[in-house]
Amino acid sequence: MNADLMSTIENVQRESSASGILDLLYAAIDQYGFQKFIISGLPDRGMDVRPFVLLSGWDDEWYERYTSLGYVHLDPVARHCFGTTLPFDWSDAPYDQEADLPARRVMEEARDFGMDQGLCVPIHMEGGMQGVVSLVGKTEHLDDKSRLELHMLALYVHGRLRFINANDPNGAPRRAITRREAEILKWVASGKTANEIAGITGLTARTINQHCENAQKRLGTNNRLHTVVEAIRHKLITL
Amino acid sequence: MRVHIVREPADRQSRDLLEHNYRLRHKVFVERQGWEALRRPDGRDVDDFDNEDATHILITDGKDVVGGSRITPLDRPNLLQTVFYGLVQEDLPADPSLGADWTRFYVRPDRREGRRRAPESAALFCSVMEYALREGFSYITFVSSIYMLEHGTAVGWRITPLGRPQSIDGKPTLAAWIEVSEDALDNVRRATGMRQALISGQGHFSAIGNSLIP
Numbered sequence: 001m002n003a004d005l006m007s008t009i010e011n012v013q014r015e016s017s018a019s020g021i022l023d024l025l026y027a028a029i030d031q032y033g034f035q036k037f038i039i040s041g042l043p044d045r046g047m048d049v050r051p052f053v054l055l056s057g058w059d060d061e062w063y064e065r066y067t068s069l070g071y072v073h074l075d076p077v078a079r080h081c082f083g084t085t086l087p088f089d090w091s092d093a094p095y096d097q098e099a100d101l102p103a104r105r106v107m108e109e110a111r112d113f114g115m116d117q118g119l120c121v122p123i124h125m126e127g128g129m130q131g132v133v134s135l136v137g138k139t140e141h142l143d144d145k146s147r148l149e150l151h152m153l154a155l156y157v158h159g160r161l162r163f164i165n166a167n168d169p170n171g172a173p174r175r176a177i178t179r180r181e182a183e184i185l186k187w188v189a190s191g192k193t194a195n196e197i198a199g200i201t202g203l204t205a206r207t208i209n210q211h212c213e214n215a216q217k218r219l220g221t222n223n224r225l226h227t228v229v230e231a232i233r234h235k236l237i238t239l
Numbered sequence: 240m241r242v243h244i245v246r247e248p249a250d251r252q253s254r255d256l257l258e259h260n261y262r263l264r265h266k267v268f269v270e271r272q273g274w275e276a277l278r279r280p281d282g283r284d285v286d287d288f289d290n291e292d293a294t295h296i297l298i299t300d301g302k303d304v305v306g307g308s309r310i311t312p313l314d315r316p317n318l319l320q321t322v323f324y325g326l327v328q329e330d331l332p333a334d335p336s337l338g339a340d341w342t343r344f345y346v347r348p349d350r351r352e353g354r355r356r357a358p359e360s361a362a363l364f365c366s367v368m369e370y371a372l373r374e375g376f377s378y379i380t381f382v383s384s385i386y387m388l389e390h391g392t393a394v395g396w397r398i399t400p401l402g403r404p405q406s407i408d409g410k411p412t413l414a415a416w417i418e419v420s421e422d423a424l425d426n427v428r429r430a431t432g433m434r435q436a437l438i439s440g441q442g443h444f445s446a447i448g449n450s451l452i453p
Contacts, residue, residue, distance in 0.1 A: 001328070001329065001400060001402065001403060006399075006400070009399070009400070010399075013392065013397050013398070085386075085410075086411075123386075123389055124386060125389070125390070125393075126357065126360060126390060127357065145403075148403070148404055148411065151385065151404075151411065152385060152388060152400070152404065152413075155385060155386065155388040155389040155392070156388055156389070156392055158389050158392075158393075159388065159389040159390065159391065159392025159393040160392050160393075162389075162392075162393040163392060163393050163394065163395045163426070163430065166393075166429075166430060167395075167429065
């Protein structure tokens, strides 16, 4: 085995912070000629990707644009992750260049940000959840051995970040809502209006609405119904 | 759900569990995953390592076996150092008497469908680590698709490859070892939400999920 890779793997598994992983990964992928990366879960259709992002090594401007405009649902590279278990070059992600204009726009904009080539490693988690480690850089010089090493590195880093995130009291709230928000969402789920919930809890309707909006932001959802559905789905509230 | 630790020679009840286990293994590894070398006309997956040295960790729900794993000591004949010898280029981390080989991990296929995380798989992960600690092993080896590196690392296990991954039936496959430690058990319990011991002091079985502890 490649001694550098073995020591990187060792270090990744000892690292207890996401920022430490960031530094390790920048150094490791540089050896293979890659400059930037993103590590994320892939949300179901229509959902905000931001709560799923494990670690971003992208430029802030592109990250903002990509995440706030819902590009993850248009991006052929992200979409192709659902269809394969093996790493692939971005240029091999299939899409209809003539008909699929949104996909083309994402690819072209990425190019304008200096991200025209890359290697994508799909991550299949238990229970059918889907994730991705995507590396930015040229791929034509990679041999099979390097590709396999990058595949392993991606799996280690993704797994370690999931572990760190689940255990970090500051990292966990990606998916978490406050106890108050959970209580209010339960009333919403049972069909109560903000005014009715205000009557029950002794809070004002304005505060109730604020709590709902906060929960919405935390979960990256689009409206109140969506928030309740996601809260139930992720077992943040039980009915 | 319950965890059963079964060894040969098995008593009557364990015998039934083992039979159920062999049939399920054939379904999973031969019929679904296409591991043709294991195919047998009687529809039971039984190989040379299902002997007195093997320990079977089985999960049942009611009368049904819903998941299982096999543990073989590394100082006895085992799968890793025979069939999968070609995947091993590095030394084992310690004397073989301190290690065990984890094989035939499965969850009954219908238990995986449409669920975010199969509790059967979580129970097996926890039970295997608990068993290894209890038996005094310091590492567990395994051969699997390389995706296990992600799944294992995500529950806080330290995993070291024993060699370069190779493509077997189109799947990147590798041999590796998992460090056995109190931390590893603690981490997998926290990651899976399984707080209590699954294997009772007598070593037979215990209930999961419906315990009296609040």
